Amino acid sequence: MQNFIGNNIHALRVNKGLSQTEFAKITGVSQSAISAWERGESTPHAQHVQALIEAIPELVPDDIMSEELGYAKKILLHPNTRKEDVIDVPLFGSIAAGEPLEMLTTDEQYPLPVSIHQKHPHAFFLKVEGESMNRTLPNESYALIDPTLKEIHEGKVYAVSVDNSAATIKRIHVRNDGITLMPDSFDPTFEPSIFSNSDKTGHTLKIIGQAVWYTVPYGRSI
Missing domain, CATH: 1.10.260.40 (lambda repressor-like DNA-binding domains)
Structure with missing residues (x-):
């Protein structure tokens, strides 16, 4: 049947x-x-x-x-x-717009307009938690991450893993000796995180992908 x-x-x-x-x-x-x-x-x-x-x-x-x-x-x-045709894509969990946190995996999916999916067929959603990027990505919004866009471009927003576990989403500023993860918030108390090529602390950064789009979940007030 x-x-x-x-x-x-x-x-x-x-x-x-x-x-x-x-x-x-x-x-x-x-x-x-x-x-x-x-x-x-x-x-x-x-x-x-x-x-x-x-x-x-x-x-x-x-x-x-x-x-x-x-x-x-x-x-x-x-x-x-019918609204614009959509397709369900994975919602892999949460990512910090604040202090890095461990990404939480889920088996959830969320609808994405087909027109966006055609441009980023491998992309997935991450839920943004925190206020350090609220000029660009509101708290509890869903950021669409394209894992094929890992080459760093000045001023773009990327999901980044810190020490292969904790993850954050920030705007990246490229420096001669490394990169800076820049907040983009209405709250001036958030500070950038600086990672130098000569850093002796052993911290490692890995680009998960570039944030290319976002949506605010149904029913959430803004």
Whole structure:
């Protein structure tokens, strides 16, 4: 049997620009449950469908539970109701816009406009935590990182791992004897981190990739 309920749920979630975690909060279940629905491994109970209808007033039960009248087919038949085509890309975890922190891995995904994905097909999202880059990347925004863009260019923003574990995201200033990780914040108390080629402390830096785009999750106030 075709997974039309899962297809309807996936079409609805992506069209609303929601991650699986955000969608899970609406329905009162876990992110793994949403993933299972979309893969056709299980189906939502009536109370979960009702929670969706209450959260998204234009929905009716058939949008989720019907194959012929479902949301997936509605989007195909009425393309004007569809947002820009999107594709789910990995959300690998959190990265610090502040003091470096250990990157937290997840199995989450988040929708990205296809037009952006075509330019950066290997890119992934990292959740920004902290205020040291809030002129460019708001706290709790999702920064899109392209791991193929590791060559350093003056003034660009990069995700960087420190000592192969902790990670941060900063604007890079290139110096003759090294690089400086520059904050870009409305808070003047954040200070740059200087890494010299002659540094004897043994700290190592590795470029994870360049930040090329960002988005603010659905429902977050700015």
